[in-house]
Amino acid sequence: MNKPAHSGCHQQIVSIDDIFFSYENKTVIDGLRFQVLERDFVGLIGSNGAGKTTLLKMIVGLLRPTRGEIRLFGQPIGQFRDWERIGYVPQKNALNPLFPATVREVVTSGLYGKKNMFRRLTKAQLQKADDALYAMRIEDLADRKIGQLSGGQQQRVFLARALINNPELLILDEPTVGIDAETQAGFFRMIRHMHQHHHITFIMVSHDMDAMEAYLGEQPVQRSGGLSFYVKHTHDPQDCVETDLTHSMQQLRESMEVLS
Template sequence: MNTAAAAMQPGCHREMISINRVSFSFGAKPVLSDLSFTIRERDFVGLIGPNGAGKSTLLRLIVGLLKPESGSIELFGTPADRFKDRHQIGYVPQRSQFNPLFPATVREVVLSGLFGRRKLFQRLTRQDQLRCDDALETMQIEDLGDKLIGALSGGQQQRVFLARALINNPKLLILDEPLTGIDAETQENFFHLIRHMHQKHDMTFLMVSHDMEMVRSYLGREPKETAGKLSFYVRHSHDVEDCAETDLFHTLRKEG
């Protein structure tokens, strides 16, 4: 679908990700074969499958870190290889892909999430710093801003990567096992956050998780579609009235 056609669709029916007969292999080992699936605006998609089924590979294909051997992927109605508005997408890869010796502070890592919307060496504004404060507070790591990322525990590092992905208030958030190494209280807060964003902040989610109970508790007991060993659980939010507040931290406050 071209960009003009996508723009004409009603808000909650616009295609955010269109996967069209995508296949991919690592060497002689097929990982994905003729996969098609569509994610629409305000969908929350939970992707479940055993190790080796291609979950992380699919996410890397979507964000452009890998290229399909055949088939195509569109983002917001634009072919993925021509999509320029990367600030509209937040991506949290598996923590195992991170180099713990990377010499950057927590604050620098979170602020780097803004680089997609401006030139790398352009001066950060006061508003940018406030966005960073908000993201740090949301993930309850505001006291870690000056620490080196490599000096943190695994759970703390994961909170930093989540804050980095959230700093732009993206339209589409892609999460690859985001809860690995996070304590139970932080998991609960994080689910509260993403549920609220899904329902009230016009945000679309694609999340890989091994936590079947969490996926089913919010997205339903049965997958909407299956493809090979992959199962796609989907919940759509029809809420049309966005939250009056725009900061992130308010989503963690007690409601009612």
């Protein structure tokens, strides 16, 4: 049974109102209600088939709910157009290893939206790409094909792509699957820094219960079907005075030093 969603004076980043989703005749998500407030870190845990990835895909507009409403930054998802405010890192197994794009091309693809899909990138946008590559310590891989990289390197590429617009909401679907323990530890240190010191809201699916509970607490704030939601609020003022992309990327670079 769902518990009342937390509320307060902070902006609702994601509002999920009585969502249902079915694949053919199988209901995967049944009457989910949940709110994500600005600067929340939401950890989503559940067994295979519980609907974790399905829910994330609905939030980023890749799937439509069978019934119910999702609002992003206060707008119904069908009317939402500011997708650059959202960064999304899908599961690693969503990548076709034969996809011919280079690392730089994958990262810069995060700059294209419906508004500028066919426009040439500006010098400032190209600098954003360089900043993102530098921050993730993959600048030396810029001309390599994405399918030639290790699992950990690929995750850095997708994270760089998601961060290139300095998003307000970052959605991560099992970002540490297939990477070694040291890299996982460095990744968690990095996103904790981002959450604590920058104006970013997180929704993350992970099977790493120890890492999730260490940061978010041992008890979920809500359960719905097979999904458990763990939440940490960071609603105090930001500690980092600088909030531009270049500063954020430098902070990430320093956090990523352990991943070399």
